[in-house]
Amino acid sequence: MFIQTESTPNPATLKFLPGLAVLAAGTADFPSEEAAATSPLARRIFGAGGVSGVFFGPDFVTVTKSDDADWAHIKPGILGAIMEHFQSDQPVMSGADGAVDHATHSGPDEEIVIQIKELLDTRVRPAVAQDGGDITFHGFDRGVVYLHMQGACAGCPSSTMTLKMGIENLLRHYIPEVTEVRPVAI
Structure with missing residues (x-):
């Protein structure tokens, strides 16, 4: 098994690509070991040490290191944990799938919210x-519009720029009712 790694705009987060499906649908966010x-x-990834967050996408795992950890020291342990897991035939998720998706919204703004979610x-x-x-x-x-940022986006130095210059401008262009985009922590 060969696991590729990619840097992300967040220097505290690396993206690991195991070459296999990680989640069948949605995403899953683990901002702490308890989660x-x-x-x-x-x-298993938290057990490698020096990890403060784990996030799963369809075909990738992003890992956020703790402030006192150095990638050169913890990356081999994380690679080993991912490799061991996929060779163990254990499921990625046990019990509830943990997948995260958009919050539901009803009321007079329902059509606007449908457009926002589509974009x-x-x-x-x-x-x-x-x-x-x-x-x-x-x-x-x-x-x-209130958005929740996860994985490499949470805590990324460029996340405010992404929200304001990218997403806010896009939504305001297509949906005149949108005046601002703000991050929300869950």
Whole structure:
């Protein structure tokens, strides 16, 4: 098994490509070791040490290192943990699938929210996945779109620029009712 690694715009996060499907659908975010209880793979990666977050996409795993860790020291252990997991035939997720998707929204703005989610799914999420992250819809209130950033996007130095200059401009261009985009932490 050969696992490729790619850097991301977030220097604290690396993207690992095992060459196999990681999740059949959606994404899964594990911002702490405690959150990894539903995933044998995430638990194994946290066990490698120096890891502060794990995120799964369809065909990739992004790992965020703790502030005091050095990639040169922890990367071999993470590669080993991913390789051991996929050779063990254990599932990536146990029990609940843990997949994250957009929040539901109903009410007078429902048509606007449908348009927002469609643009996020077709234009934004594929581009963000290339960088090892995901962005999901969290809410819409009085022209303000609230988005949740995950994986390499969470804590990325360029995330504010991505939200304001990229996503906000895109949504405002296609949906005049959108006036602003703000990040939300869950």
